[in-house]
Amino acid sequence: MNDSVKTYVWFSLLAFLLVVLFVTDILVGTVRIPLPDALSILSGKDHDHIAWSHILFQIRVPKAFTAVFAGSALSVCGLQMQTLFRNPLASPSELGISAGAALGTGLFIFFLDQGVGIQLHRLGIGASWMIALAAATGAGAVFSLLLIISRFVKDNVVLLIVGLMLGTLTLAITGLWQYFSRPEQLQAFVSWTFGSLGVSGGPRLTVLASATIAGLLFSFFLSKTLNALLLGENYASNLGISPRKARTLILLNTCLLTGVVTAFCGPIGFVGIAVPHVMRSLFATSNHMILMPACCLGGALALLCCDLIAQLPGNGIVLPINIATSLAGAPAVIWIILKMNNLRNSF
Amino acid sequence: MIEAKELVIGYRAYKNERLVAGGLNFTLPDGRLTALLGPNGSGKSTLIRTLSGLQPVISGDVLLDDVSLSSRSRVELSKRLSIVLQEPIRGTHLSVFELVALGRIPHTNRMGNLAGPDLEKVYESLNATGITALSTRKISQLSDGELQRAMIAKALAQETHYILLDEPTAHLDVLGKIELIDKLRSLTTSKTILFSTHDVELALQMADHIWLIDENGTVKTGAPEDLVLEGSIGNIYSRNQEWGFDNQTGQILVPLINRSGGCSVEGSGLAYEWTLKALKRTGYAVNTGSGTAGPTIRVAASGARPQWMLVRENTVLEARSIQQLLDLLSSRP
Numbered sequence: 160m161n162d163s164v165k166t167y168v169w170f171s172l173l174a175f176l177l178v179v180l181f182v183t184d185i186l187v188g189t190v191r192i193p194l195p196d197a198l199s200i201l202s203g204k205d206h207d208h209i210a211w212s213h214i215l216f217q218i219r220v221p222k223a224f225t226a227v228f229a230g231s232a233l234s235v236c237g238l239q240m241q242t243l244f245r246n247p248l249a250s251p252s253e254l255g256i257s258a259g260a261a262l263g264t265g266l267f268i269f270f271l272d273q274g275v276g277i278q279l280h281r282l283g284i285g286a287s288w289m290i291a292l293a294a295a296t297g298a299g300a301v302f303s304l305l306l307i308i309s310r311f312v313k314d315n316v317v318l319l320i321v322g323l324m325l326g327t328l329t330l331a332i333t334g335l336w337q338y339f340s341r342p343e344q345l346q347a348f349v350s351w352t353f354g355s356l357g358v359s360g361g362p363r364l365t366v367l368a369s370a371t372i373a374g375l376l377f378s379f380f381l382s383k384t385l386n387a388l389l390l391g392e393n394y395a396s397n398l399g400i401s402p403r404k405a406r407t408l409i410l411l412n413t414c415l416l417t418g419v420v421t422a423f424c425g426p427i428g429f430v431g432i433a434v435p436h437v438m439r440s441l442f443a444t445s446n447h448m449i450l451m452p453a454c455c456l457g458g459a460l461a462l463l464c465c466d467l468i469a470q471l472p473g474n475g476i477v478l479p480i481n482i483a484t485s486l487a488g489a490p491a492v493i494w495i496i497l498k499m500n501n502l503r504n505s506f
Numbered sequence: 507m508i509e510a511k512e513l514v515i516g517y518r519a520y521k522n523e524r525l526v527a528g529g530l531n532f533t534l535p536d537g538r539l540t541a542l543l544g545p546n547g548s549g550k551s552t553l554i555r556t557l558s559g560l561q562p563v564i565s566g567d568v569l570l571d572d573v574s575l576s577s578r579s580r581v582e583l584s585k586r587l588s589i590v591l592q593e594p595i596r597g598t599h600l601s602v603f604e605l606v607a608l609g610r611i612p613h614t615n616r617m618g619n620l621a622g623p624d625l626e627k628v629y630e631s632l633n634a635t636g637i638t639a640l641s642t643r644k645i646s647q648l649s650d651g652e653l654q655r656a657m658i659a660k661a662l663a664q665e666t667h668y669i670l671l672d673e674p675t676a677h678l679d680v681l682g683k684i685e686l687i688d689k690l691r692s693l694t695t696s697k698t699i700l701f702s703t704h705d706v707e708l709a710l711q712m713a714d715h716i717w718l719i720d721e722n723g724t725v726k727t728g729a730p731e732d733l734v735l736e737g738s739i740g741n742i743y744s745r746n747q748e749w750g751f752d753n754q755t756g757q758i759l760v761p762l763i764n765r766s767g768g769c770s771v772e773g774s775g776l777a778y779e780w781t782l783k784a785l786k787r788t789g790y791a792v793n794t795g796s797g798t799a800g801p802t803i804r805v806a807a808s809g810a811r812p813q814w815m816l817v818r819e820n821t822v823l824e825a826r827s828i829q830q831l832l833d834l835l836s837s838r839p
Contacts, residue, residue, distance in 0.1 A: 162601070162642060383618030387611050389600060391593055393560050398611040398664070399584030443644075445599035448618065 166449060169441055173456040177227075180463040184223045187467060189475045190214055218357065221364045225356045226462040228371040229424050230434075232416040234458025235378045237431030238438075238450055242385045243409050244319045250432035251417035253319070254410075255301045255326030257428075260421040261352065262333045263297020264290055268347050269336060288363070290351065291422040298418035301329055306410060315392075315406070353479030354425035356466055367423050374416040375455060381409060382447040389445055427462075429484045433492040434458045440496060461488065508534040508557060508668060508698075513566035515549060515556045525564060526552045527723030534668075539687075539694045541709035541730075542702035544719035545742060550702040551592065553719065554672045557700070558589045570668075584612040588661035590671040595645060595653070602648070602656050603641040606631055609663030631662035635689065651682040658689070669693070671701040675708070687712045706743050710734065710756055718742065765789035769835070773805030777812035781805050784828045790835070803831065 186197055192211050200212050201220075233251065240249040251257060267290060305322055312318045337345060384405045387395040392402040420427065438453040439445065462484070469483035478486075510532050516525040526549035534540055534557075544550050555561040557568055559575050568575040570586060578586075588609070595605070609631070610624045620628070632638045635655045645653060654674050661669045671690070675683040683705055690699050691712055700717075703709050709716065710730040718726045718738055726738045733739050734753060744750030749761040768791035771781060781803065785792050793800075801818040814825040816834050825831035 380616060383611060383614070383616065386608060386618065390595055390605075390608060393555075393591055393593065394589070394595075394608075396560055396580065397558060397584060397587070397589045398608065399581040400611070401580055439599055443599055444601075444604070446604050 162443075166442060166444075170452070170456070173453070173460065177456055177460055177463070180460060180467070181223050181227070184226065184463050184466055185215065185219045187470055188214070188219060222356045222466065223463065224364060225367060225424065226466050227459040228367055229356065229420045229427060230430055230458035230460070230462030231375060231455040232371045232420045232458070233427060233431040234434035234438075234454040234461070235375060235451060236413045236416050237433075238435040238447070238454045239378065239381065239385065239409050239413055240431075241435055242388055242447070243406060244315050245388075245391075246316070246319060247436065248432070249319060251413055252426065252428055252431065253326065254305060254322035254413070255324075255329050256298045256305075256414055256417045257421055257426040258326040258329035258333070259301030260294035260298040260418065261426055262329050262336075263293040263295070263300070264351050265333050265336050265340075265348050266297070267293030268344050268351075269340060291363070294351075294422035295418045297329075298414060298421060301325055302410065302414040302418070306407065309406060309410070318406075350479075351425050352481070354427045354481035354484075356424055356462070356480050363423060367419060370415065370419040374412055374419070377408075377412050377415075379451050381405075381412065382451050384408070385447040386445075425481065427481055427484060429488050430458055430461050430465075433488060434461050437492060437495050507536055507569075507571065508700075509569040509572075510557075511567045511569065513556070513568060514564040515552050515561075516564045517552075518562070518564060523564065525723070527719060527725065528564075530566070530723075530725050532717060532725055532727045534698060534700055535715050536698050537694055537696075538698065538714040539691050539712070540698075540700045540715040540717060541713035542700060542717045542719065543704075543706060543709055543739075543742075544702075545721060546704075548719045548721055549723060550719060551672050553725075554589070554591075554670050554700070554702055558587055558670050559583050560589075581612060584664070584666075586666050587668040587670065588664040588666040590654070590657045590661055590669070590674055592672045592676065595657070600645050601641065602637060602643050602645065602659075603628065603632070605645055605656055606641075606659045606663050609660040609665075612664060627665060628663050631659040634662055634693070635659040650677040651679075651686070654678065654686060655689075658686075662693070667698060669697055669699045671699070673702050673704070675701075675703050675705055683708055684712075706739065706751060707756065707758060710739070762786065763789040767791070767835075768793060768800045769803060770800065771803045771805065773803075773807070775805070775807045775812075777807050778805045781814070781828060781831070784832060788832055788836075801835065803835075 182194075186192060186194060190211070192215065196208065196211065197215060200208060200215055237250040240251060240254065241247060243249070271289070305318075305325060308321055309318050312321060337348065340348075384395075384400055387398045387400045388402070388405060395402055395405070417431075434457045435450065435454055438450055438457045442449055442453055444450065462480075465480060465483040465487060468487045469478040469480055472478065510530045513530040514525060514528040515530070516523060516527070542550050542553065552561065556563055559578070559580075562576070570578060570583070575583070607620055607624070607628050610620060610628065611618060614620060614624060629638070632641055635658050637652060637655050637659060640648065640652060640656070645656065648656060658669075658671070658674070674690075675686055678686060687701075687708055690701060693699060694714070713730060716728060716730050716733050718733055720742050726733060734756065737753070740747065740751050740753050743758070744752070749759045752759045765788065769785065770793040771778065771785070773781070782792060801816055804815040804817065806813045806815065811826070814828070814831045816823040816825060816831060823834050825834055
């Protein structure tokens with residue numbers, strides 16, 4: 160079995176790269192911390208460098224973990240969407256879920272400024288938490304609408320188009336709000352759309368981690384269903400799988416993962432659509448038992464990579480993560496896909 | 507046994523109903539190879555989709571092993587009946603092995619892990635369809651015939667008693683068609699198989715049982731020969747008894763063209779038979795034997811290569827091939 164050897168080699172390589180990039184991501188930053196010191200701080204032996212310890216534990220480690228979780232979640236979402244809709248361009252952002260999150264955030268910033276949020280703020284809930292909640296609510300609202308519509312739509316391609324239109328509509332409403340809002344409000348909104356991996360530790364990372372891990376486990380359980388869906392709805396149905404139930408579960412799972420990630424990190428594009436293609440080409444398989452873990456590794460790697468690239472300018476200048484992903488990721492993916500030359504076989 | 511009772515098939519979308527066939531009563535005989543014949547648009551695919559539970563019945567009932575299809579769960583159905591459809595398979599980074607292994611989905615656990623017996627069944631299915639050597643090949647690299655075999659292997663791996671196939675012989679060359687039907691025939695020792703096809707001649711020669719569906723949506727069933735004798739096949743597959751299915755030979759005939767001129771042919775053997783066919787194809791009225799009007803063609807099968815002599819009034823011309831003969835015939839002296 161030549162193929163399975165290749166699979167193991169790639170998995171080992173990706174896992175190794177993940178560790179390397181994770182450590183590099185922790186070491187790189189405006190404050191230079193040497194590797195031996197960093198290791199001893201992380202292992203709890205070094206108690207002398209309190210500032211370094213704070214930087215590592217409060218900023219860099221949570222940020223690296225956020226990259227890992229968000230990357231995995233978004234890639235797995237993209238994989239599920241592409242299989243469900245049998246469309247290489249499908250990704251969570253195409254279903255209007257990200258747009259819904261954006262609208263939620265926009266409306267929140269608007270109401271915050273009108274005084275409603277400020278009172279809530281006095282209750283001691285952090286504004287960033289509120290933004291996360293607003294984004295999740297927005298994503299959930301669009302998703303619920305999509306789910307209701309999907310009850311009446313048999314064809315998945317039609318559903319995809321409906322999702323695209325919902326996204327456009329949501330973006331238009333957001334645009335309308337932007338047009339009438341004040342510069343300070345716009346500033347806050349735009350900085351959210353740039354995306355950020357900095358969750359600054361604590362409960363936010365816990366929420367992100369537990370939601371992502373739950374969603375990913377759910378995805379692994381969906382592997383069998385997704386594999387059956389590769390043959391189309393009729394064959395899947397004949398294999399004892401209800402296409403309608405499968406669709407609902409997959410959409411639910413996607414919304415959970417995308418909603419949570421978008422809420423905390425902003426609308427991070429590109430990873431969801433690109434990583435599954437790269438993994439499919441790399442492993443030359445459509446088998447979701449392999450693609451699921453591959454996308455987890457690949458997505459984590461991609462976001463870690465982008466986070467490193469975002470810090471390239473140096474001198475304390477850090478590019479927004481969303482710009483880094485597109486700036487560096489798009490050419491990289493074009494190159495990989497052209498080189499692999501077997502993408503056409505996937506759809 | 508699959509049994510249809512006053513079955514009406516068709517499509518229902520919102521309030522529109524489009525009936526394809528109605529009042530159907532028939533059974534699918536156990537352990538046999540049944541061919542479903544019928545012209546384009548007669549509802550073969552609709553019937554197969556309905557029998558496999560992919561499409562709800564409009565009215566009436568389908569009994570699968572004495573229990574109504576509608577009261578069987580999807581999972582239950584997936585262990586009794588498998589399908590091979592016309593729709594193209596995509597996601598073709600799948601290898602043949604992975605495709606066939608998907609047939610085990612109804613039998614595997616929640617995660618879809620293949621246990622020992624599952625793997626055994628997959629290999630057995632690959633073996634039974636003669637594609638073991640292709641098992642690591644990607645689906646995108648298969649020929650149409652190989653892909654069709656792989657789909658049948660998937661159906662076999664599903665371990666169902668019934669296999670329904672929608673036009674499995676489409677896109678195959680003629681030997682491929684025969685091999686495929688022969689494969690299906692050999693599987694009926696343990697399975698009950700229904701396949702739809704446009705290959706009337708092959709179906710009549712190879713199937714145990716025929717379902718014949720006409721444009722009006724009525725279904726006739728029986729042994730191939732019985733359906734020929736009662737004229738049902740001829741009614742559907744011939745035009746005005748002139749061309750199409752020939753009740754005498756069971757062959758498909760084509761319309762003849764009419765060109766002026768007749769000729770007579772003398773001779774015997776294979777070259778003689780094919781000379782007759784060539785003349786018929788090009789529109790000559792042929793009289794066998796001698797002494798009639800028009801030119802006479804003598805076919806001589808002396809030696810390894812046949813020869814043709816064209817006797818026209820007082821001239822005798824020689825031809826070394828049928829093409830040469832036809833050219834001579836058409837050129838006026």
